[in-house]
Amino acid sequence: MSSAATKGHNAPCSNRDFDFFYRGLEANRLLVQRCADCGTxxxxxxxxxxxxxxxxxxxxxxxxxxxxHSYVIHHHPPLPGFATPLPIALVDMSEGVRILGAMDETDPATITAGLRVKVEFVRRGDIAAFRFRGA
Ligand SMILES: [Zn+2]
Structure with a gap:
């Protein structure tokens, strides 16, 4: 098990594919992978x-x-650190990749497919995270 110091983040998931993503959140950066061969x-x-x-x-x-792109309103079961109802959205990012993210702090009644959103960096306890907010 890697320590927070060596992996660069406190997120519970740690492996060679995910560590860059969580290190990015620690620096308020939303990172995805770009294929070095085809650019996808x-x-x-x-x-x-x-x-x-x-x-x-x-x-x-x-x-x-x-x-x-689409969204759900999560009601049950309770999720530690989140109030319900909890909107969770699948968002088409301007670069063309889809990201799944919470929309806590947003009134579920205001969310529709096509709603423009922006990333907001937050901390959930000692874990760097993000959520989407209406733009
Ligand atoms: Zn590729």
């Missing part, structure tokens, strides 16, 4: 490119703006 962006992090199969990738910082 991907999220969630994964070992290989779904488009060409390459195992080589680079970090790509997103500008943080996007549009809600």
């Amino acid at each position: 962006l991907r999220s969630l992090p994964s070992p290989g490119c779904g488009a060409c199969g390459s195992l080589d990738w680079n970090e790509c910082e997103l500008a943080g703006d996007g549009m809600v």
Whole structure:
């Protein structure tokens, strides 16, 4: 098990595919993987490119703006650190990759497909995280 100092973040998930993402959040940066061979962006992090199969990738910082593609309102079971109802949105980022993120602090009644959103960096306890807010 890596320590927070060596992996660069406090998130409970730590492996060679996800650590860059959580280190990015520590620096208020939303990062995804960009295939080094074909340029395809991907999220969630994964070992290989779904488009060409390459195992080589680079970090790509997103500008943080996007549009809600779809969403759900989570009611049950309770999630530690979150109030319910909790909106969770699948967002088409301006760079063309989709990201799943919480929309806590947003009235669920105001969320629709097509809503423009921006990333907001937050801390959940000692873990760096992000959420989407209406732009
Ligand atoms: Zn590729």
